[in-house]
Amino acid sequence: MSLHWTLFRGMLAEEWRLHTELFGGRRFAVFPLLVTALAAGTAWFLSLTEVTVATVAAGLHGLAFAFGLHTGSIGFVGRDAMENLLGDITMLVFSGRTLPVSRRTLLSVFLVKDIVYYGVLFLLPLTVAVAPLAYARDPALLARLPLLWATTTATFLFGAAVTFAFVGLSTRGLPGRVVGLLAAAAVGLAWAAGVDVGGATPYALYADPSLATAAIAVAPSVALAIVGLYAYDPSVRSGVRTTDAAFGRWRRRLGDDTGLWTKSLLDLHRSSGGIWKVLFSGGVLFAVSAALIFLTESVTGVEPSIGLSFGAILGLTAFTTYNWLTQFDDPDDYLIYPVGVADAFAAKFRAFLVLAVPNGLAYFALAVVWFGADPAHVAVGAVLLVGIELYLFGLTVALAGLQPNEFLFDSVLFAAFGAAVAAALVPVLIVSLVVTPVSTTLLGALAAAALLLGAVGVAVYRRAVPRWERRLLA
Structure with a gap:
C-alpha cells in the first residue's frame, strides 16, 4: 500500500x-x-x-x-x-x-x-x-x-x-x-x-x-x-518501420508548389495510427452526439432535429483535426527553410479542408441515413457543420497558431476560446435540441448564421497569420 x-x-x-x-x-x-x-x-x-x-x-x-x-x-x-x-x-x-x-x-x-x-x-x-x-x-x-x-x-x-x-x-x-x-x-x-x-x-x-x-x-x-x-x-x-520515397509523387499529384501541404499530409499519414486518428476522433464525437441527442429526447420528450443537432456538434471535429495536423510541428523549424510562415499556415489550411470537412460530412451523412432527417434540416445542418468547422479553425489559429495542444489548460486562452465557441454553438444547440417544430424562418436564420460563422473564421484566420509571422520572426 x-x-x-x-x-x-x-x-x-x-x-x-x-x-x-x-x-x-x-x-x-x-x-x-x-x-x-x-x-x-x-x-x-x-x-x-x-x-x-x-x-x-x-x-x-x-x-x-x-x-x-x-x-x-x-x-x-x-x-x-x-x-x-x-x-x-x-x-x-x-x-x-x-x-x-x-x-x-x-x-x-x-x-x-x-x-x-x-x-x-x-x-x-x-x-x-x-x-x-x-x-x-x-x-x-x-x-x-x-x-x-x-x-x-x-x-x-x-x-x-x-x-x-x-x-x-x-x-x-x-x-x-x-x-x-x-x-x-x-x-x-x-x-x-x-x-x-x-x-x-x-x-x-x-x-x-x-x-x-x-x-x-x-x-x-x-x-x-x-x-x-x-x-x-x-x-x-514495434518493429522497424520503413516507407517509400512518396514525397515527390504526392507533391506532383497535389500540385503543391512549396511542398508544405504535402509535408502536412505525409506527417500525419506516416505517424502511428495515420489518418485513422482523424476518423477515430470523428467517430467518438459521432457516438457522443447520438447519445446526447437521444438522452435529451428521452428526458424532455421533445424530438430533436437530427440534421441540425448532428451538423452543429460534428462541427467540433475541426479542433481535433487541426490538433493532429500540427502535433508534429515546431514553429521555429520553419524559420530555417526558405519558406514563409504564411505558407506554413496556408498548407495547414489546405490540409484541414481536405481532412476535416469530408470527415465531418461523412459522419453527418451516416447520421442522416441511420436516423433519418427532414431534407431542409439536412441542408441547413450540412451548412452549419462546414461553417462551424471554418469558424473553429480560424479561432484556433488566432489563439494558438501552430500549437493548439498547448493552450487547452491556459486559463486566459481557454476562456477566450470557450466564450467564442459557446457564443456560436449554444444558441444553435438550443434550437436543434429543444425547439420543435423549427420554422422556415428560423431555418433560414440558422443557414445565414452558418455562412456568417464560416466567413468570420476565414477572416480571423487571415488576420491572425501576419501577427504570428511577426511574432515568430521577432
Missing part, C-alpha cells in the same frame, strides 16, 4: 508540475475557477429556457464519457500502445524499466491518478456550475449534486476504461483486435435491438440511485480496466 501511495502522490505532483510549467502556475491554478464560471454562465442561460436539470445532467455524463475516451485513447497515438501513453513527459509511468515495479502496477496507479486529478480539476467545477440551474428549478435538487459528481467521475472512468481495454488487447496482435471489435459489435447490435445499454452505465446510477444500480453501473468499468491491465503485453515492441 505504501508503494502505491508513493506512486500516486508522485504522479499527481508530476501532472501538476507539467501543467504549471507549460502554462504558468497562476494561469493554470485558476483553470478550475474558469471552468466553473463558464459552465455556470451556460447553466444560468439554460435556466431561462425550458431545459431541465435532468437534461443538463445527461449532457454532463456524455461529456465526461467523451473526455474519458479521449484520455484513454492517448495510447492509440502510437503503435507502441501503452509505451507511448504520454510520450517522454511522464517518466514515472515508465519506471518499470529501471525499478522493481511492475508495469501493470504503474498503469493501474496512473489510471487512478487520472480519475482523481481530472475529477477534481474538470468534473467538480462542472458539477458546481449546475447549482444555479438546480436552485432555479428546485432547491431540493442541490442535494443531488454530490451524486452527480460521483457518477460523472465514474463515467469518465468508463470512457477511459473502454479505450484502455482496446489498447491492451491491441498488444495481443490480431486475435486481441478481433476480440475487441467483436465486443464493440455486440454492444452496438444490442443497442440497435433495443437493449437498454445505458442501464449498465454510471448515468443509470444517477437516474435511479440504489445499491443494485451502483453495482451494475460500476462493474463494466472495473471489468474493462482489468482487461486492459492484464491483456497488455509489456514485451510487445
Whole structure:
C-alpha cells in the first residue's frame, strides 16, 4: 500500500508540475475557477429556457464519457500502445524499466491518478456550475449534486476504461483486435435491438440511485480496466518501420508548389495510427452526439432535429483535426527553410479542408441515413457543420497558431476560446435540441448564421497569420 501511495502522490505532483510549467502556475491554478464560471454562465442561460436539470445532467455524463475516451485513447497515438501513453513527459509511468515495479502496477496507479486529478480539476467545477440551474428549478435538487459528481467521475472512468481495454488487447496482435471489435459489435447490435445499454452505465446510477444500480453501473468499468491491465503485453515492441520515397509523387499529384501541404499530409499519414486518428476522433464525437441527442429526447420528450443537432456538434471535429495536423510541428523549424510562415499556415489550411470537412460530412451523412432527417434540416445542418468547422479553425489559429495542444489548460486562452465557441454553438444547440417544430424562418436564420460563422473564421484566420509571422520572426 505504501508503494502505491508513493506512486500516486508522485504522479499527481508530476501532472501538476507539467501543467504549471507549460502554462504558468497562476494561469493554470485558476483553470478550475474558469471552468466553473463558464459552465455556470451556460447553466444560468439554460435556466431561462425550458431545459431541465435532468437534461443538463445527461449532457454532463456524455461529456465526461467523451473526455474519458479521449484520455484513454492517448495510447492509440502510437503503435507502441501503452509505451507511448504520454510520450517522454511522464517518466514515472515508465519506471518499470529501471525499478522493481511492475508495469501493470504503474498503469493501474496512473489510471487512478487520472480519475482523481481530472475529477477534481474538470468534473467538480462542472458539477458546481449546475447549482444555479438546480436552485432555479428546485432547491431540493442541490442535494443531488454530490451524486452527480460521483457518477460523472465514474463515467469518465468508463470512457477511459473502454479505450484502455482496446489498447491492451491491441498488444495481443490480431486475435486481441478481433476480440475487441467483436465486443464493440455486440454492444452496438444490442443497442440497435433495443437493449437498454445505458442501464449498465454510471448515468443509470444517477437516474435511479440504489445499491443494485451502483453495482451494475460500476462493474463494466472495473471489468474493462482489468482487461486492459492484464491483456497488455509489456514485451510487445514495434518493429522497424520503413516507407517509400512518396514525397515527390504526392507533391506532383497535389500540385503543391512549396511542398508544405504535402509535408502536412505525409506527417500525419506516416505517424502511428495515420489518418485513422482523424476518423477515430470523428467517430467518438459521432457516438457522443447520438447519445446526447437521444438522452435529451428521452428526458424532455421533445424530438430533436437530427440534421441540425448532428451538423452543429460534428462541427467540433475541426479542433481535433487541426490538433493532429500540427502535433508534429515546431514553429521555429520553419524559420530555417526558405519558406514563409504564411505558407506554413496556408498548407495547414489546405490540409484541414481536405481532412476535416469530408470527415465531418461523412459522419453527418451516416447520421442522416441511420436516423433519418427532414431534407431542409439536412441542408441547413450540412451548412452549419462546414461553417462551424471554418469558424473553429480560424479561432484556433488566432489563439494558438501552430500549437493548439498547448493552450487547452491556459486559463486566459481557454476562456477566450470557450466564450467564442459557446457564443456560436449554444444558441444553435438550443434550437436543434429543444425547439420543435423549427420554422422556415428560423431555418433560414440558422443557414445565414452558418455562412456568417464560416466567413468570420476565414477572416480571423487571415488576420491572425501576419501577427504570428511577426511574432515568430521577432
